[in-house]
Amino acid sequence: MSGNMNLTLKVWRQKNKDSKGLLETYNVKNISPDMSFLEMFDVLNEELITKGEEPIAFDHDCREGICGMCSMYINGRPHGPKRGVTTCQLHMRSFKDGDTIVVEPWRATAFPVIKDLSVDRSAFDRIIASGGFVSVNTGNARDANNIPIPKDDADTAFDAAACIGCGACVAACKNASAMLFVSAKVSQLALLPQGQPERYMRVQSMVGQMDEEGFGNCTNTGACEAECPKGISLSNIARMNRDYIAAGLGSE
Amino acid sequence: MSSFTKMFSSSIGNKILVALTGLFLCSFLIIHVSGNLQLFYHDNGMAFNTYTVFMTTNPLIKTVSYILYVSILFHAFKGLHLAYKNKKARPVSYAVTNASANSHWTSRNMGVLGTILLVFIVVHMSDFWYEYKFGHLPFVKYEKNLTTGEITSSPFQGQISGKQEQYVVEAENKEVTIVKDLYAEVQEEFKNPLMVALYVIAMAAVSFHLFHGFKSGFQTLGLNHKKYNGIIRFLALYVFAIIIPVTFAAMPVYFFLK
CATH class of the missing domain: 1.10.1060.10 (Alpha-helical ferredoxin)
Structure with missing residues (x-):
């Protein structure tokens, strides 16, 4: 397919809360610009599972920008380079073929890493x-606009x-x-x-x-x-x- | 009383104290820069030297100056303490950050800028404040002709009882003023290009520190209102980040080139 891209990902891998993590490099190929950032991760994880490797743990739920789970720190910014979007709303068209993308978890004492990109x-x-x-008063439902x-x-x-x-x-x-x-x-x-x-x-x-x-x-x-x-x-x-x-x- | 203790030991309470002392220091700079404009008079420092006597003897100003010293120390060390706690809030730092995409660099470097200013204040106060209070500054004698207004100055070797002696010699129609010559100290200090450079760099730090700090102080105190944010931003930029530091920096440069 034309317009598809090959990217280098550097992703934070950390076994559990207590272990020391590090950035691992992955090459992903033939990524459609219409994919969301999380779908690109799904593709990568499928590959890792096929190869018998441990998939990357990352939080996600609604995939429509309302649950707030997809916590990825992408190229030095939370939720990536676009403003006003969550990671699931970030599309691969925001990147160029050949780009290197660094993905880290939220970093804070109050948000300990559970695994890889997943934080508590x-x-x-x-x-x-x-x-x-x-x-609030209980009892009968009040009229709308009562207050x-x-x-x-x-x-x-x-x-x-x-x-x-x-x-x-x-x-x-x-x-x-x-x-x-x-x-x-x-x-x-x-x-x-x-x-x-x-x-x-x-x-x-x-x-x-x-x-x-x-x-x-x-x-x-x-x-x-x-x-x-x-x-x-x-x-x-x-x-x-x-x-x-x-x-x-x-x-x- | 315990609710005060609880409030001022919380994160917001700490920041309120830093904001209040910071804004107080901002107001002090207006007085300091206005008074020091007298350095530019062509009167061999008479206005500046007599103003110095006033600033170091007036009881109200003396009281405020002690509050000022406490504020400087509190603001600096509380600020550094908070910066240290903030570092601990993120023990593992990011491999890649792109902070310039979401914030102004002055706002991210208040600790560094403030440390430069703390070093500067120590140098500045030991060169002038300490010299004036505890050093051995020479005295100078000004003679002002009451008819023509012409002022002549000459070194004065003797002793005076207080910080200033002022009397009128009616026969010769002149007013004589004898004061410690801080003006000469200023002139001497700024013959040194390194000192001039330090002052100019420090004033750049003042500019950047206040550009963020002045606005930030109001936000911390909860004073964020559509109607007034414009004037606060205007004052932060034009008064505190441009006019005040540039005027201060002009002083050492003026004496160096003089």
Whole structure:
């Protein structure tokens, strides 16, 4: 087929959490530009299995950019060279025949490598869990739009809620800081009336859990916002800082 | 009180303290650069030397200066401490990074720029602040003709009681001022091309450090608002990254070429 390419891949191979990993070189041939980056990995893995070698472990699930599993650090950037996409949405047409592509896992103390390109992101789950509950009335379903919410607030909350928890913000940040993720999770509730009763308690516990997990400190480089596949804004971090300051100054 | 302790020992709390001290240091630079503009007067340093007396004797300014010294130390060492913790948050580094695709290099090198500035501040303060307070600077005597406004200066060998003596000789229609000659020290310092180079390099570091730092401070304090972000970016670039460092750098260059 014309337009198909041959590529050199340098992929991080690591047996398990405790072993030392290294970059292994693989040559892949006849890759269609219409394949997604993950499909190219499927092709490579098929070859490895046929040869009786251990396939490369990598996370993936929905393959439509909404699950946030496909955590690959490609040529020095999370999810590769394109903005606003996850790895499954990255196509091989973004590369040229003969390219060398370096693929590494997310690197952070809080995201230990499980195997090869697969990392443990349960730190994010623990941060969300530490946020606790939202008070809601039980009983009959309420009428739609029962609680008036300004359109701008609803939109901003929705933008924050678009976070898929992929961890690209941590991977991109030179300090491995999780501030963009945590601020998105804080903001999506802080902006809505339903989130008010526990607003200040929530920000304190989520920031506390974030610190405990061993993420770095934010230095406002903006790398997270630039690499976020869902375009989560830095203004969420400012909102979280404001809420955190208000919580610290106001609480007893 | 415990909620304060908890807040300021958290990651965000630490950063708030770095931001507050940093913005305070920014405000100090405005005063410092404005006052030092008097170095450019053609009066053999009279304005500068009398201003120095004011800055080192006024109780309000003395109080603020002690807060300033504490702020510099806190900002520098807390910043370095956070940079060290940030390194530990990623123990295995990437084989390939393409950080220029997603962030400005000034924002990624605040620790390096800040370390250059810390070294500079030590040199700067030992050359001028320490010399003025504890060194043996010569005294200078200015005689200002009250009719023509003409100023003449001459070395003064004797002793004075305080930092400054100022009196009017009515018979000769002149005002006499005797002060420590820090201006001469400045002139002497910047005859050395290495010193001039150090100052110019340090001012480049100030420019890059503040270009990111000024904006970053506001973001950390939660002050990110569509309406005001424009003015913050404007001040960061034009005032703190261009006007202030260029004016400071002009001082050693002026004395070197003088």
